[in-house]
Amino acid sequence: MKIGELSERSGLSRDTIRFYEKNGLISSSASQSETNNYRQYSDDVLLQLRFVSSGREVGISIADLRELMKAFFASCDPSEAENVIVAKRAELKTRLEQIENVVSFLDAALVKVREGLGDT
Amino acid sequence: MKIGELSERSGLSRDTIRFYEKNGLISSSASQSETNNYRQYSDDVLLQLRFVSSGREVGISIADLRELMKAFFASCDPSEAENVIVAKRAELKTRLEQIENVVSFLDAALVKVREGLGDT
DNA sequence: CCAAACCGTGGACCATGGTCTATTGTTTTG
DNA sequence: CAAAACAATAGACCATGGTCCACGGTTTGG
The missing domain is CATH 1.20.5 (Single alpha-helices involved in coiled-coils or other helix-helix interfaces)
Known part of the structure; x- marks a missing residue:
């Protein structure tokens, strides 16, 4: 899905989603089209964003959430x-x-x- | 007591204490001396600061703490x-x-x- | 086809909650 | 008494966590 849909479904603003992505909390796959560079998100990202939201609500910092997300997912x-x-x-x-x-x-x-x- | 002692006993920096006072979380009585304008704090303020610290630690905003302190003390x-x-x-x-x-x-x-x- | 809706980027801007730095005045103490 | 320690104020500065804006490209619906 594109960022608009993700925004709608997650309840976070496009800006916030881009901010989170820039800060390494989530990531998008490369665009499917050759002509644009629109972010493409998998359904998993929606779940990740829900966790991030909860975390933010209880006061976990962006930096700590990045560590956690890394631990959940990309950890070798x-x-x-x-x-x-x-x-x-x-x-x-x-x-x-x-x-x-x-x-x-x-x-x-x-x-x-x-x-x-x-x-x- | 003066701000230095309060700082020591509360574990908060002088700056933070002045910041809290400026924001209405605590208050000092007028200086006892005529020649200076040093803040003078009662022992009660120490207790108040302990509450404020706890509140801050759990994420209560300055604005909300101000309301609470008002409720505890000066509320008519x-x-x-x-x-x-x-x-x-x-x-x-x-x-x-x-x-x-x-x-x-x-x-x-x-x-x-x-x-x-x-x-x- | 073309306007509206959407997307991207970069950078400015904002609030919150302090923290630090002058500069100046006061007190304490050896 | 002089230096060190303490206090005051004002204002600059900082990090965090977004939010907004301008500008330009892309997609989509009528």
């Missing part, structure tokens, strides 16, 4: 790939704990706010 | 404060789910990578 060294993935997984686990802490803090704050509210 | 309208906190809490809960999804994805990826590794 599986044990290196494993390391990358394990490391990022651990990082996310830590992040989970941190968020839980903040949530607890907010819960405590809520209790106080409600107390201050009087007889509710 | 407790029900408004409650709304702010409840909303952010919900957002973090969503974030938790998203991260869990990404972790699951990484787990699945690990399985595949290890399969590819052969007889381990």
Whole structure:
């Protein structure tokens, strides 16, 4: 598919897709036509973009996502790939704990706010 | 305490502390001396900074943190404060789910990578 | 056929969240 | 008392992660 369709199906703008490609998060095959140089994307790229989106949403940097994508796909060294993935997984686990802490803090704050509210 | 001590105790740089203050995340009392205009911070600010740091680490924006700090402290309208906190809490809960999804994805990826590794 | 819609590239532009650098004034301490 | 350490302000600077724009080529639908 061409970038327009990929954009539509992934929910990312054409610009963002090109930006991700330039940064090595995805890649396109060479154009099918001889007369243009339109990017051509396989269906797999759609799945990859979904992962990238999720990753971005939870705050994984472009640089780290590039490492991860490389680990998933083009890695010639599986044990290196494993390391990358394990490391990022651990990082996310830590992040989970941190968020839980903040949530607890907010819960405590809520209790106080409600107390201050009087007889509710 | 003065900014140097606060910096030391909070682990944030002086610049960052001034930046946070300028952005309304914390505030200092007027200087005690007549001859200087050094910021003077109460111990409470240290706690506030700890929360701000945690918040930043989990990706809460400066703008949102400002709202939260306002809700915790200077809010004259407790029900408004409650709304702010409840909303952010919900957002973090969503974030938790998203991260869990990404972790699951990484787990699945690990399985595949290890399969590819052969007889381990 | 030709206009609209699409694609490519390069570079400017933007917000966010700091960080660094002068420059100047204040305090502390040996 | 003088130097070192600390503080203030303003503004430049930086990385990240896009977003937008201008310009020119290609494709497609009526």
